[in-house]
Amino acid sequence: MTTRSASAVMVAAVVGAGSRWLLGISVGQECGLLVANIAGCALIGWASHSQEQKWDKAWLTAGLCGSFTSFSGLAVQLATGLEAQRWSYVSLWVAASLLGCGVGFDLGRSFRGSR
Amino acid sequence: MTILLFILAASFGAITRWKMTNRWGRVGTWALNMAGALALGFLAGVGGTLLTVVGTAGIGALTTVSGVAREVSTLASVSQLRAAAYLLMTLLTGICAAWIGVHWGM
Numbered sequence: 001m002t003t004r005s006a007s008a009v010m011v012a013a014v015v016g017a018g019s020r021w022l023l024g025i026s027v028g029q030e031c032g033l034l035v036a037n038i039a040g041c042a043l044i045g046w047a048s049h050s051q052e053q054k055w056d057k058a059w060l061t062a063g064l065c066g067s068f069t070s071f072s073g074l075a076v077q078l079a080t081g082l083e084a085q086r087w088s089y090v091s092l093w094v095a096a097s098l099l100g101c102g103v104g105f106d107l108g109r110s111f112r113g114s115r
Numbered sequence: 116m117t118i119l120l121f122i123l124a125a126s127f128g129a130i131t132r133w134k135m136t137n138r139w140g141r142v143g144t145w146a147l148n149m150a151g152a153l154a155l156g157f158l159a160g161v162g163g164t165l166l167t168v169v170g171t172a173g174i175g176a177l178t179t180v181s182g183v184a185r186e187v188s189t190l191a192s193v194s195q196l197r198a199a200a201y202l203l204m205t206l207l208t209g210i211c212a213a214w215i216g217v218h219w220g221m
Binding site: 006009010012013014016017018020021024037040041043044045048058061062063065066067068069070071072073074075076078079080082083094097098101102104105109 | 121122125126128129130132133136148151152154155156159167170171172174175176177178179180181182183184185188202205206209210211212213214216217
């Protein structure tokens, strides 16, 4: 880990986490998190097809995508939904997250691959 | 002050995850996701600046969905069964960790 790449990861992480926070304020925490997770997966799918060296894209993958998406938020959302026995709500969010993130990742990767 | 703490927390979370993932691979990502789910569940009843700084910035940057997606994609190129098992295990253990955190925090 060089100082340069660590600094780049930190700056990108602040942008990613800040964008997720603003998205949550704008469209609601639950929808904002879903949109952030899908968009982050699409972006990392796009980045994973890159031919650049690992440290060159750490700011994008570990910094921006990693901080823009949040597993903890999704897990708490699902756990509280299960606690309240909102089965359809939990099923919908699990399906939307898995499908959205999977399709997003593949779309991002194929977009990069087609260029 | 909140913005400064937000910047520090997000930076710390991302650097910790980056180092852990570089060192431990998908085990590191999984461990941080579980720790983050537990911690955010614990903070679920808290609001205001503490939740924004520690929850949204720190724990949010510490845990990742995009990293899981990349791990699943890498595993799927070797074995689709292993990829599905990893995804299912991450999701189930994450929900359990968050549930424990929520109850612990009550």
